[in-house]
Amino acid sequence: MMIWVLGAAAILAAAVTVSREMLTRFATLSGYPVTMENAPQVIDYFSRLRRWRLAAVVLAVPVAGFTGDPFYLVAGWCAGPLLAARRVPFFAMNVPRALWLTSVTAAALAGVHLVVSEDPGRTLLPHAAVAVAVAAAVTLADRRPRMEDQDQAAQALGAWSARNVHLAGSAVVLAGVLLVPGRPPQDEPLAHSGPAEVRAIPATFETVDEHDAPTCPWFDEIVAPCRFWLVNGEPFPQAAPYVAEAGKAPRSAPFAVAPNRKAVVYLHAEDRRLTYQDARGSRALTPPLTDADVPAVTFDGRFVVMSGAGARVVDTRTWAPLVLAGAREVHDVNAAGVVVTTGDRVLVLDPRGRERMRLPLGKLGDNYHLRPDGRRLVVIRWAKQRAETYDPATGKRLSAVTYRFPGDDVLENVPGWSKGGRFLLHSAYEDRSYSLDLATGKLTPR
Numbered sequence: 001m002m003i004w005v006l007g008a009a010a011i012l013a014a015a016v017t018v019s020r021e022m023l024t025r026f027a028t029l030s031g032y033p034v035t036m037e038n039a040p041q042v043i044d045y046f047s048r049l050r051r052w053r054l055a056a057v058v059l060a061v062p063v064a065g066f067t068g069d070p071f072y073l074v075a076g077w078c079a080g081p082l083l084a085a086r087r088v089p090f091f092a093m094n095v096p097r098a099l100w101l102t103s104v105t106a107a108a109l110a111g112v113h114l115v116v117s118e119d120p121g122r123t124l125l126p127h128a129a130v131a132v133a134v135a136a137a138v139t140l141a142d143r144r145p146r147m148e149d150q151d152q153a154a155q156a157l158g159a160w161s162a163r164n165v166h167l168a169g170s171a172v173v174l175a176g177v178l179l180v181p182g183r184p185p186q187d188e189p190l191a192h193s194g195p196a197e198v199r200a201i202p203a204t205f206e207t208v209d210e211h212d213a214p215t216c217p218w219f220d221e222i223v224a225p226c227r228f229w230l231v232n233g234e235p236f237p238q239a240a241p242y243v244a245e246a247g248k249a250p251r252s253a254p255f256a257v258a259p260n261r262k263a264v265v266y267l268h269a270e271d272r273r274l275t276y277q278d279a280r281g282s283r284a285l286t287p288p289l290t291d292a293d294v295p296a297v298t299f300d301g302r303f304v305v306m307s308g309a310g311a312r313v314v315d316t317r318t319w320a321p322l323v324l325a326g327a328r329e330v331h332d333v334n335a336a337g338v339v340v341t342t343g344d345r346v347l348v349l350d351p352r353g354r355e356r357m358r359l360p361l362g363k364l365g366d367n368y369h370l371r372p373d374g375r376r377l378v379v380i381r382w383a384k385q386r387a388e389t390y391d392p393a394t395g396k397r398l399s400a401v402t403y404r405f406p407g408d409d410v411l412e413n414v415p416g417w418s419k420g421g422r423f424l425l426h427s428a429y430e431d432r433s434y435s436l437d438l439a440t441g442k443l444t445p446r
Contacts, residue, residue: 003070007061010073014054014080018046030156045084045157049164053080074175075130078168082137085161096166097142103170104135110177124180131176138169202238205231206279208261213252214241229255229266238275238282239266243291256299263316265299274306276316285314285321303333313338322353331367332416336374337392348377348392357395369416369423378423378438380414387423389438401441405434 023034023042034042060076063069114124141162209232216226228235240253253267254274263278265285273284274297285304295308306312311327314320324330327340327347337350346359346368359379367380370392377390389399405411405427412428422435425443434443 003068003073004061004065006070007057007064007073010057010077011054011061014050014057014077016050018043018050022046026160030160042157045161049080049084052083053077056080056083069179071127071130071175071179074179075134075172078134078172081161081164081168082134082141085141085165096163100138100166100170103174107131107173107177114177114180124177127176127180131173134169134172138165141165202282203231203234203236204279206262208232208257208264211236211255211257211264213255231264236266238269238277239264240269240272243267243294245292254294254297256297256304258299258301260301263299263301265297265304267294274304276304276314283319286312298330300333302335305330305333311340322351324349324353332370334370334372334374336372337370339368339370339377341368346379350374356392357390359390367414367416369414371417371421378416380411380425382411385411387436387438387441399439401438403436403441403443405443406430 023039023046026042026046027034056079057073057076060072060079064072064076111124111128210230211232212230214227214229228237228241229239230236239255242250243253244250254265255267256265258264263276265274265276267273267289268275268284271284272288272290274286274289274295276283276285286306293308295306295312298305298307302316304314304316306314307327307330311324311330313322313324313330313333315322322338324338324340326342328343329341330338331341331346332339335351337348337356338353340347340349341361344361346361348356348358348370350356356374357377362379362381363383365382367382369378369380371377374392376398377392379388379390380386381388384402385404386400386402388397390397403425407429409427409429411425412431413426415424415426415433418424418435423438424433424446425436426433433446435446436443
């Protein structure tokens with residue numbers, strides 16, 4: 001925001017017309033009086049300087065604003081004297097030229113230092129290109145022959161122009177290295193989980209028969225089994241035990257087990273990546289994460305769903321990631337697609353993330369289940385005890401039925417589609433699963 005404000009101020013300053021005060025300042029600094037005879041020549045130079053500077057600043061402001069780099073404001077402002085100097089004689093003075101040569105030398109040494117020790121990244125390259133172009137323009141202007149036969153007005157303007165060229169060139173080459181963003185400080189560690197763990201040999205498994213979360217206090221320094229996730233009763237040291245965001249209480253790190261108990265997904269304790277592991281080995285699913293960026297994780301044995309600021313789905317058969325930037329919650333995912341909710345709607349997406357259908361967002365707690373072949377979507381409205389069936393290909397509602405459990409029993413959870421193609425509901429009091437007829441609403445015990 002500040003760069004845009006500075007850019008607007010630069011445009012306003014560059015647009016100021018030639019005034020009596022500007023001519024008086026020129027006469028005072030150059031020692032050459034402005035008279036009725038030479039005034040048109042002086043005014044013509046300053047008008048040309050104003051036009052070039054305004055044009056350069058107008059082009060530089062958007063570049064500086066969108067890149068967040070103030071160097072381009074400096075380059076745009078200083079381009080005016082370089083461009084306006086082409087039509088006046090060049091009478092270089094010793095002090096500005098010495099300053100120019102000193103600035104070029106200092107900028108070159110600073111640039112080498114940045115490349116060798118600071119790793120400035122891609123920012124230095126465009127800075128260097130602009131600085132080299134400016135240095136070439138100043139050098140060419142310096143090599144122009146002095147024209148001693150010029151009148152006094154032309155010589156005064158030539159000396160003024162040469163002074164401005166050397167000062168502008170010095171400003172650009174120095175800004176090119178001084179305004180390069182450095183690396184972020186490395187002495188303050190990222191938000192991290194508790195005390196450092198003692199390195200241990202990673203645990204392996206064939207099947208996860210049982211697993212338990214860490215039970216030791218987060219700040220406890222002792223190395224004991226209670227400091228780790230336990231898999232089959234043994235420490236699983238490669239999995240991070242806790243995540244701790246600034247200003248929040250520590251919580252258990254993600255640890256999800258596949259329904260067939262042959263694979264797990266966890267936050268790696270050392271490299272801070274979400275990691276998939278089975279009997280064959282492990283594979284990272286994300287880049288390194290700070291504790292503030294660790295998402296919630298669900299794992300159905302094939303698809304890993306990571307939900308936080310947006311959502312990400314990884315198919316563990318192909319390892320292809322699907323990024324869902326606007327999703328707030330992932331309700332169902334299978335080989336046919338994914339069902340997500342955003343701030344105001346429900347979306348059914350194909351495996352590539354392309355929208356197939358949408359619905360208005362219902363009440364909190366409603367369930368959305370996509371049939372494995374992708375041809376039906378069932379919505380369970382908990383508050384109304386109603387099941388709605390939709391065709392994702394057309395978006396049309398095919399049925400809306402009300403279901404009733406026997407006696408006073410109520411819905412506890414929705415298992416969804418079975419392998420046999422039936423839609424299942426599970427009751428709370430009787431602890432039974434029922435097959436729901438989506439055409440009539442009839443519940444059949446299993």
